[in-house]
Amino acid sequence: MLRKQLKAEVKKIQKLPGIIIVTLLCFLFFVMLYYQKAINIHSGFFTPDLLTIEYMSSFNLLLLSLVGFVPISIVGAYIGGIDYVFNTNVYTIGTNGRLKSTIVKMITLFIIILTFICFTVILGVVESIMLNRIKLQNVDWNLLIKQVFSCYIILSLSGLLGFFGATITKRVYGGIMIGTVFPIIFGQMVRYTPFLRPLTIESYTSSIVYHSFHNLSNDPQIQVQIVHRLTYETSLFIIFALIILFCFITTIMVSRRNFNA
Amino acid sequence: MSTIIQSNLLCKEYKKNKALKEVNIEIEAGQVVGLLGKNGAGKTTLNKIITGLTFPSAGSIEVFGKVPIGGDKRIGYLSENIALYPHLSAKENIEISLLQNGHSPNRKQINHILDTVSIDNTRKKAKDFSLGMKRRLQVAMTILTSERDLLILDEPTNGLDLDGVMWLKKMVSECKAQGKTILLSSHSIEQMEDILTDYFILHKGNVVDTGKVDIHNNDLITLELKKEDFSLAIQLLDTTNSTYIQENTDLHIVLHHEYMYYLQILNSNGIYPIAYNLKRKTLVDRFHQFTGGEKDA
Numbered sequence: 001m002l003r004k005q006l007k008a009e010v011k012k013i014q015k016l017p018g019i020i021i022v023t024l025l026c027f028l029f030f031v032m033l034y035y036q037k038a039i040n041i042h043s044g045f046f047t048p049d050l051l052t053i054e055y056m057s058s059f060n061l062l063l064l065s066l067v068g069f070v071p072i073s074i075v076g077a078y079i080g081g082i083d084y085v086f087n088t089n090v091y092t093i094g095t096n097g098r099l100k101s102t103i104v105k106m107i108t109l110f111i112i113i114l115t116f117i118c119f120t121v122i123l124g125v126v127e128s129i130m131l132n133r134i135k136l137q138n139v140d141w142n143l144l145i146k147q148v149f150s151c152y153i154i155l156s157l158s159g160l161l162g163f164f165g166a167t168i169t170k171r172v173y174g175g176i177m178i179g180t181v182f183p184i185i186f187g188q189m190v191r192y193t194p195f196l197r198p199l200t201i202e203s204y205t206s207s208i209v210y211h212s213f214h215n216l217s218n219d220p221q222i223q224v225q226i227v228h229r230l231t232y233e234t235s236l237f238i239i240f241a242l243i244i245l246f247c248f249i250t251t252i253m254v255s256r257r258n259f260n261a
Numbered sequence: 262m263s264t265i266i267q268s269n270l271l272c273k274e275y276k277k278n279k280a281l282k283e284v285n286i287e288i289e290a291g292q293v294v295g296l297l298g299k300n301g302a303g304k305t306t307l308n309k310i311i312t313g314l315t316f317p318s319a320g321s322i323e324v325f326g327k328v329p330i331g332g333d334k335r336i337g338y339l340s341e342n343i344a345l346y347p348h349l350s351a352k353e354n355i356e357i358s359l360l361q362n363g364h365s366p367n368r369k370q371i372n373h374i375l376d377t378v379s380i381d382n383t384r385k386k387a388k389d390f391s392l393g394m395k396r397r398l399q400v401a402m403t404i405l406t407s408e409r410d411l412l413i414l415d416e417p418t419n420g421l422d423l424d425g426v427m428w429l430k431k432m433v434s435e436c437k438a439q440g441k442t443i444l445l446s447s448h449s450i451e452q453m454e455d456i457l458t459d460y461f462i463l464h465k466g467n468v469v470d471t472g473k474v475d476i477h478n479n480d481l482i483t484l485e486l487k488k489e490d491f492s493l494a495i496q497l498l499d500t501t502n503s504t505y506i507q508e509n510t511d512l513h514i515v516l517h518h519e520y521m522y523y524l525q526i527l528n529s530n531g532i533y534p535i536a537y538n539l540k541r542k543t544l545v546d547r548f549h550q551f552t553g554g555e556k557d558a
Contacts, residue, residue, distance in 0.1 A: 004361075008360035011353060017348070086344065087340065088344050088345070089314065090314065090340045093313070095407075097313075099332075100332060256316075258309075258315040258316060259315065260342075261342065
């Protein structure tokens with residue numbers, strides 16, 4: 001039964017021009033960086049010797065962890081806001097109820113994030129195979145799983161921010177603003193107000209990235225800067241707490257809201 | 262018959278605007294109820310409360326014996342505004358609706374639904390449909406994608422041409438024949454009057470009139486009385502809880518019984534009208550009588 005609800009949620013957004021453009025741009029970004037690292041000899045990033053399966057998967061996951069908050073929070077905003085935009089809450093809330101429909105939407109978001117991550121890892125494998133760098137025995141699977149998990153947690157928070165923003169404002173653009181634009185602006189502002197730095201999500205995600213992607217440190221082009229020195233576990237706990245908080249606030253808000261029709 | 266909807270002193274307030282004021286309604290299974298009122302009378306608010314999309318500010322309501330909070334698949338709600346996924350085709354819209362209702366949609370089932378609402382171009386995006394076609398697709402998503410026991414149709418004729426209205430009446434009549442309970446809101450009642458069994462007239466958030474849509478209830482008898490008989494006649498009508506309007510020497514009585522019943526009561530007390538006139542009163546007449554001449558509520 002839940003499978004059908006999830007399928008319905010995916011069908012709602014899969015042909016939206018905004019989603020298609022974001023997915024396409026994301027894919028092009030990955031391909032472009034691969035081209036610069038593996039093919040373009042004049043590029044400052046040209047390091048084909050490094051590009052093993054483990055490296056490419058980690059590299060793509062790092063990229064997704066750092067810049068994936070933009071496409072994922074847009075996806076979150078569309079999932080959260082689509083029924084408000086098209087006045088279709090009459091079906092979604094009418095059929096599934098407030099609590100179930102919110103949970104279904106959140107699960108849909110988490111599944112889409114997992115799909116993005118799996119696609120990224122597979123893309124890394126394919127890119128390495130294209131360079132004939134297949135050395136499976138050298139892959140540190142434990143580290144790769146840790147990186148997948150870290151990336152998943154970071155993107156879940158970004159996606160939920162977009163979802164939360166769209167639900168609270170009843171608009172997709174509200175979600176995009178809160179999930180994408182606001183963190184960027186706030187991130188720039190705290191450069192001049194360092195005491196506000198612990199309030200940025202970036203301070204916790206950068207710590208997770210720092211502790212998860214150390215296998216990329218031999219790449220001269222990659223420098224992970226840690227903004228807030230916290231342990232991996234502490235950062236993870238804070239991000240988890242924020243995810244649960246956003247899930248809770250959104251659910252409470254939807255369960256008490258008066259919907260338009 | 263079992264009661265499907267029952268409300269008690271139902272109120273809804275939006276900031277300083279009272280949309281519903283102590284509304285009491287009772288709707289039984291199998292009834293086709295017309296919820297009539299001008300724009301802003303509170304019809305949509307009442308519909309949204311019944312569906313569980315909106316919560317009342319005060320009072321109580323039960324639908325199928327429970328407080329409505331949404332998520333009841335037995336209730337189908339056709340909203341007055343267009344509610345479709347415009348970037349998707351008619352086929353995909355139906356597919357989503359079927360999935361949401363827990364079905365496993367197949368091509369045959371989807372095509373059958375689209376045939377029923379006379380939509381041929383299944384690949385055309387909903388945003389490119391005419392208003393009438395959008396309405397048909399919405400009707401399909403509300404009525405045909407799941408087994409409903411209660412249908413709430415809010416201004417269902419919006420955007421439909423005459424053929425569309427006839428088609429909708431046929432659909433509603435079929436649902437009526439299947440024993441479904443239907444609550445139909447409209448500010449253009451004349452189009453739907455003949456399929457209604459009961460009605461409520463909402464005016465400025467109040468239920469100002471309710472009753473059965475049958476000839477007796479819609480009929481009116483006008484009696485021309487002698488001046489000296491007037492006060493006694495009114496006393497007698499009051500004792501029988503009759504609804505009447507006094508106008509000069511005329512007394513207009515709304516017939517809740519056969520007209521002879523009223524004449525016999527008057528005659529047995531020595532009142533013999535100079536003349537009487539029977540007039541069929543349509544729902545539109547009643548609507549205007551109770552809502553006055555103002556344009557909007």
